[in-house]
Amino acid sequence: MTHHLDIQWAGETVRLLPERALFLPTHRTLLVADLHLGKAETYRSLGVPMPEGIAEESLDRLERAVRRTDPAAIVVLGDLVHCEEGMEDPVIELFAHWRRRVPMTMSLVGGNHDAGVTIPRSWRIENDGYERRLGPFLLRHEPRPFDQAVGDDDPFVIAGHLHPMLSMGAGIRRVLAHAFIVQSRQAVLPAFTPFARGARMQPRPGRRVFAIAEDEVVEV
Numbered sequence: 001m002t003h004h005l006d007i008q009w010a011g012e013t014v015r016l017l018p019e020r021a022l023f024l025p026t027h028r029t030l031l032v033a034d035l036h037l038g039k040a041e042t043y044r045s046l047g048v049p050m051p052e053g054i055a056e057e058s059l060d061r062l063e064r065a066v067r068r069t070d071p072a073a074i075v076v077l078g079d080l081v082h083c084e085e086g087m088e089d090p091v092i093e094l095f096a097h098w099r100r101r102v103p104m105t106m107s108l109v110g111g112n113h114d115a116g117v118t119i120p121r122s123w124r125i126e127n128d129g130y131e132r133r134l135g136p137f138l139l140r141h142e143p144r145p146f147d148q149a150v151g152d153d154d155p156f157v158i159a160g161h162l163h164p165m166l167s168m169g170a171g172i173r174r175v176l177a178h179a180f181i182v183q184s185r186q187a188v189l190p191a192f193t194p195f196a197r198g199a200r201m202q203p204r205p206g207r208r209v210f211a212i213a214e215d216e217v218v219e220v
Contacts, residue, residue, distance in 0.1 A: 004068070005210060005217040009187065010136035010156035016180050016210055016217045019065040020190045022158065027134055030069055032062060033077035033141070033160025034191035036113065037095060038086020054195050055091060059098045062192070066102055073104060075128065077160040077189060078111020078141025080119070087117065096122040107132075111141035111161065143188050146207075150185045157186035163198025164188050166211045166220060176200075180217070183207040 004023075005016045015023040022031040037055055066074070081087065099106070099122070107126035108114065119125050131140040138155035143162065166179040178190035181201050190212065191198055203209045203220055211220050 003216040017065050018212050018215045019061045020192050021065040023069040028072040030071040030074045032192045033189040034079045036082040036193040038091045039082035041086045041088050074106040076108045079113040080108050081117050084117045092120050109139050143186050146183050160189050162188050163191035163196045164201045165198040177211040177213050180210040
């Protein structure tokens with residue numbers, strides 16, 4: 001059994017999901033970041049061996065998050081795709097088929113990897129531009145600098161881009177866990193793709209780290 005974690009941000013309850021997604025119950029909106037669809041295909045085109053099924057695993061996990069939360073909408077916080085070269089026909093058809101099964105409203109806050117990529121019409125992705133307000137939250141791809149001064153009247157930013165990871169254990173027992181980071185009135189989501197290196201983040205004063213370990217979200 002997998003376990004989510006409910007916490008309070010900006011006066012609202014938010015739900016951290018072990019599927020590496022975030023649910024905003026008040027807005028019935030599911031947030032994910034950094035799917036990087038087509039990344040494996042891009043690497044293979046450069047002669048780099050890559051395992052099969054990376055995109056399929058991501059979409060299966062996203063569908064589990066949808067079933068868990070029953071959202072009215074899904075918002076991708078940037079880097080839905082990796083680059084134009086990775087938009088091969090199998091990738092396009094895979095996601096189009098997934099959208100036929102999961103037909104609710106879906107939109108994209110543009111990320112650096114989405115720039116210059118043609119998103120197929122069959123994917124039915126609405127364009128949110130480069131940021132979107134949703135209640136007290138500002139949805140964007142790149143977070144503010146963590147050392148930037150913020151006030152109580154500033155929106156609470158929810159972003160992606162950094163692919164945060166937490167190093168747990170030591171020696172041969174050391175593992176890297178995907179993590180949610182909360183600091184300076186903003187949160188950074190873990191990368192949704194299983195194929196992504198990320199920034200190593202550790203808890204410290206003013207920074208909360210929520211790791212995904214054994215299908216459970218825990219604060220460390």
